[in-house]
Amino acid sequence: MSFDEYQKALELCTYCPKLCRHTCPVGNAERREAVIPQAKMAMANLVRKGQVELTTETASVFYHCNGCGLCGEYCEHDVDVTPALFAARAEAVNKGMDLPSMKQFTDRFYARNESLLRELHHTIDERYFVEEAQVAYFPSCDTVEHNPSVMHDTLRVLESVGVDYVALHDGEYVCAGYPFWAAGLMSELSFLAKEVANKLSRYKKVISDCPACVWMMRFLYPQIGAPISAEVLHVVEFLDNYAQRIEVSSTVPEAFYHDPCYLGRWLGVFDAPRRLMGRGVREIHEFTWNRERGYCCGGGGLVTDNLPDVSAKIAQRRLEEVLRTDVPMVVSACATCERNLGRESGNVEVVNLMTLLARLL
């Protein structure tokens, strides 16, 4: 996964007539040519070939990416932009040319980890934390920090279908390492992944409400020498097996479903959340950009922290379609999506699927 391994992709993008640019959430939000996928890749190529000097300025565009991969849906060259740009970020951080807002990222990461670990153990009863179990629940860091009730709701819904044996994972990290990957801090990622993999391999199944965590663990961990022997699933994939057992006492007339990028496009999970949602919502509204081409909420790729205005604009754009209707609710299955969309949704409620189901039981 070194920068040079992306040569072919970078070259193809350099000469491409930008046929994916209409998809890029960051490109659309900033209306700026320099941050459309083709230009970001072309800049990475120029830097790689030494035609342009790598500086904080030139490297800055690598960070204007959600890592959502929507551009790949419209690429006939099979280019995967996300890992290429994250590798470019790795190049930047190695040369000390990363964004000023990325300084001391590792320290901040670990400080947050500590604090969230404490929060987690504070919120969830200690009896749930066991070293070995059939199924261990690995909540998203954003869930722990911003929406801890999702954890209770998840456990409650699971218990309602007879799955009362889910434990909370007992490890030192509340993160599977996506931020390190997105920051281009590859050795930090490697270290963390091995630790997490080690701990999680004690379980038979690991379920997470974080699509990015699931994707990391299933696909990236094996590539960086940190395979997990447990089966890793998103909560939605797991619960789908018991969908018919979900019994609600009331329903909601209508709501939009927002496909999280990593659950939908990256993991290919589209129908399970809709089936589950259908247990409690009478009419599911689809965004024009849905399923494989689900539009990003603006929360990925560290954009929320580095470029908060851009992140907000992306969320606003995503919600335009909802705000044109009377539909009062958007449901999703990713804490990051829910947070990012929730901040811009006004009177429209953005709610986690588990929270909604728990409410309707």
Add this chain to the structure above:
Amino acid sequence: MTATPTSADGRLAELQAALPDLRVSNHVTDRIAYARDLWPGGQLEKLAGKHAPEPPLCVVWPKDATQLVKLVGWAKVSKAVLVPFGAGSGVCGGTMAGTGSVIVDLKEMDAVVRVEPENNLVRAQAGIIGWHLEDLLNIEGLTLGHFPSSLMCSTLGGYLATRSAGQCSSLYGKIEDMAVSMEVVTGTGQVFETGRDMGGGLGPSWTQLFIGSEGSLGFITEATLKVHPVPEHRLMQGYGFKRVSAGCEAIRRLMQAGLRPSVVRLYDEFDTVLARSSAEKGSEADTLLDAITGRVKGSGALPWLKRQALQIVLSRPDLTNRMIEELAPRISADGCLCIIGWEGDRRLTEVQARLGHDELIRSGGKDLGEEPGWHWFKRRYAVSYKQSKMFTSGAFVDTMEVAATWDRLMELYDGVRKAIAPFAFVMAHFSHAYPEGCSIYFSFAGPATDPIEAKKRYDRLWSKALAAATRAGGTISHHHGVGRSKARFMTEEHGNSLRLLQTLKSTFDPESIMNPGVLGLS
């Protein structure tokens, strides 16, 4: 009036002082990203290591016409150059005004202002990307009917400024048929609406006179366009004709029969081979390479060998072209592929498809069923992906779209083909058919292992080909526009009526601040 500052920083500071609310950037990444459009000559320069030899001074993003007027005022006083910019997907160097120019990115003005289904009209700002406009119309059950292959990477303002035409122009019209009225800000700082939604068309049509102005007269900021209901029915058909001339004759008769197909495409012998083989292999991106190199034994497996084979094949295009001409009748049993599409109201679609089918069979077409048509429809945006692989394999690829009335169409086809053949491997298809004539779309590829040498060959090719086009009585561009790359042919193209264009320029941009050089103006 202050003295013109000599330093870029000084000029930038002046701009920021004059328009403190204007979003500006002279960030290195912006100056690089906005330095080029998609002109293949520029891609060759990139291959030679010149990624942005003449970057602009800065990029600005006006948020409304008022800011644009102020910007124009500033530009006149400080003798700056303003370049309207949509999404930079033009292929003629239309936005490449060079060092010191100010790129004016219209994309902050990208709203759909109102949709009026009852009037079959939409009002939208010029900075909206075509695909997004179509998305928003589709939600209301409407379509603009404008589908250029750049739909995902071009803006409404770009369409209007360059006189674009989409794949379904035979039914829905070209952009000048769709536009009803536009708001423009001229190089003199005037703001006006070029027409009305309906009626009151007194005097010359400023709508038609600003369409195609390629940024040389002012900025197009908003437009009212006709829309249609999303078609309730669509039919696609494929036919084979022994020779391309027979196919041409058939589509002439079709268009003159009073029918309105949505899509009419006729591929010449080699383009047919490509189209048919991509139907089997499923990806056009590879098949150009494959089709060219596929006849070379053993090239299938190894990419480096394929690349070598490509160079061999491209280095003697005159031979390759002749070989294809000889082989073509034997390569494709079905002859030249002709694709016809129909869409719209169900009854109208069905009756016209039936009448059209009869007409094409009568003209000697072989019925190939609907498969070839649907295959094209599903892959209709795929063709643009070809060029990247070609450039990265050491070849250049470009297209040339000319047009003529039917009486001289085959002469145009032969003339341009002969002119290109010594320089590059060439194939063509006919599309955008009208009762009075048709457009020919040439695709050509040549070697570019030495990009500097290749650029010289490329320039010579264009000169020879466009001269052949005008000699044959054709126009030098059907829908890509002129930009800077074809500016030197404007005299041939327009003759002495060029005076009218110069008059428009001196009326609306006497100080030459608007995109100088484009259309060959100042």
Add this chain to the structure above:
Amino acid sequence: MSIPHSEVTGQLAEAVGPENLSSSPVDTIAHALDFWPRALMESRKGAWPRGPHWVVWPGAAAEVAHVLRIASSYALPVIPYGGGSSMVGGASPRGDRPWIVINCKRMCNILDMDEVSMVVHVQAGIVGVELEERLNARGFSLGHVPTSMTTSTLGGWLATQSSGMLSSRYGRVGDLCLGVTAVLSDGQVLHTRVAPRRATGPELLHLLVGSEGTLGVITAAHLRLHRLPQHRRFDSFRFDEVGPAIDSLRRCLTAGVRPLVARIQRDPRLRRQERAVDAAEPTPEELARRVLLVAYEGPAELVEVEHEILRDLATARGGEPLGPAPARRWWGQRFAAGFRMTPLLVQERVFADYLEVGATWRDLPVLYERLEEAFDRRGWRTRIAVEHARLEGACLGCAFWGEAGSLEEALESYDEAWKLAAEVCHANGGGLGHVYGGGQHRSALLDDGAKQRLALLTQVKRKLDPAGIMNPGVLGTEP
């Protein structure tokens, strides 16, 4: 500065030949007026207007060029003249200057017929009906049929961007034009090259189309044709009121039908009723009724489907099918409108005119109502038809007339009526001036946006006609 008359006469004679030049009152008086009702009314005051000082009949663009060079050097205003059927004073001299009228009708040849491409290259002085007949003889048709067709010329059509009755199918004349030859005021003969379509800058012929002679004299044009024979079908429907008729027409066009002509007008039975002796006053219901008259043209099977589509739409909206006869009858009398104005205008105290205003579908019904009401309140009569329908709207053709106490009062009422019409149009989304051009009359009545657009013409004119000789005073240009 006095004009050296005989000097000019000598030079003009050299330019076009002495037999193609006249200052005789027979000719100057004949070219003094066009068909602008106001001017015709004025002419009843006493003296018939003097007209131009010279009338010339050039035979080629080169001769036109020579004439314009002469006119430029003496600063003599010039009117390019086709049939002189302008309804807005576009072809009649104005003020006291010594005008040269360039009557283009000697330039009336078909220069080239490309039957393969269906394109004709024809001189602009050809009278409309003559062009059509010559084309018909070769199996083609232009598809441009203005009511003035037996008088007006191609050049006049292009200069005024005429619509013609068949605009719903064939567009306005500019849509039929692929290229023009025009002579500018300094004598340069310009040709815009012909292509089915191109993207090589603005389509320059559009600077001349609609310019009403203010920028140059159009001497020839390339036009797109269609082949004959075409199957034709007529149909008619009666509605209780105008709203559903307009709605049916709108939906029919939205569905993709391109009727040859579609027209909503008063129930023709009313006229027969009114003419009858001892006719009873029509009831409000009878007055509210409208008929939708349609004709289609094209391949027979396609025409049948188009007919079915409108029939279904109309009957679903309460339209009573009347069969083809009413539409066919109207079609047979389609040029009659041109004859109806004259009997009114010969009456001393009567004023009359025809106003054309375009509006989008949404605005059309209200505009219709308001116009009728406004005129009715003043005691003036109107006949409004909906015509020139297209995807985004249609045009109201409104004939109006009234009677006053004297000719002077009639002229005042004429001006008031137009002012009233302009106010109603501006307030209700109507765009005045859709069919007849602007001439001397319409420019003052336009809304601000339209006036601003005309001001641009003046800006361009300063460059192409610095001496200000090209039909000055029309379209708001300096007289």
